[in-house]
Amino acid sequence: MSLSDEEILERFRDKESRNYAFNLLVRKYHKKLYWVVRRLVIEHDDTNDLVQNVWVKVWENLENFKAQSQLYTWLYRISANEALTFLSKKKKRFFVNIEDVDQQLSEKAEHDMGMSGDDIQVKLQKAIILLPEKQRLVFQMRYYDEMPYEEMSKVLQTSVGALKASYHHAAKKIENYITGGN
Numbered sequence: 001m002s003l004s005d006e007e008i009l010e011r012f013r014d015k016e017s018r019n020y021a022f023n024l025l026v027r028k029y030h031k032k033l034y035w036v037v038r039r040l041v042i043e044h045d046d047t048n049d050l051v052q053n054v055w056v057k058v059w060e061n062l063e064n065f066k067a068q069s070q071l072y073t074w075l076y077r078i079s080a081n082e083a084l085t086f087l088s089k090k091k092k093r094f095f096v097n098i099e100d101v102d103q104q105l106s107e108k109a110e111h112d113m114g115m116s117g118d119d120i121q122v123k124l125q126k127a128i129i130l131l132p133e134k135q136r137l138v139f140q141m142r143y144y145d146e147m148p149y150e151e152m153s154k155v156l157q158t159s160v161g162a163l164k165a166s167y168h169h170a171a172k173k174i175e176n177y178i179t180g181g182n
Helices: 005-013 018-041 044-064 071-093 098-111 119-130 133-143 149-156 160-179
Strands: none
Touching: 005 018, 005 044, 005 071, 018 044, 018 071, 018 133, 044 071, 071 133, 071 149, 119 133, 119 160, 133 149, 133 160, 149 160
């Protein structure tokens, strides 16, 4: 039985069916949110931990969800923010250069079975990792998730024009990395 987001939210608001509704929500979106986070942090174990944090935040805040955006948009925003916060804390906690963290992520992407692929896929992953975090997220949303700019604008609370420019710059950097150009 597949319920719409509205039906799940309605059941969640009812104390009797709250747990059931939340389980439906997790089943419906867990895999998508896993990959939102995974593409940003690369490592499987970190991703699992972060997605668990996402679900805790969702549980704690779902009752207050105002439906001013689509539910998935809200979930995506929480997931992306959780991943970006994790990466930021990781860089600060270990007093590591951003280039060193990016190098570690790049090496993990190359050797990680979950991120495996042909040489061009590995090169693409490495190029994406080298992008600034905001460009990485925008590229991921557009390229992998095929999210329309209007929805991306709601998730990131940024103008469509800025998102298009960010995606263009990201795509250019990736193209240069893959082709060996500068």
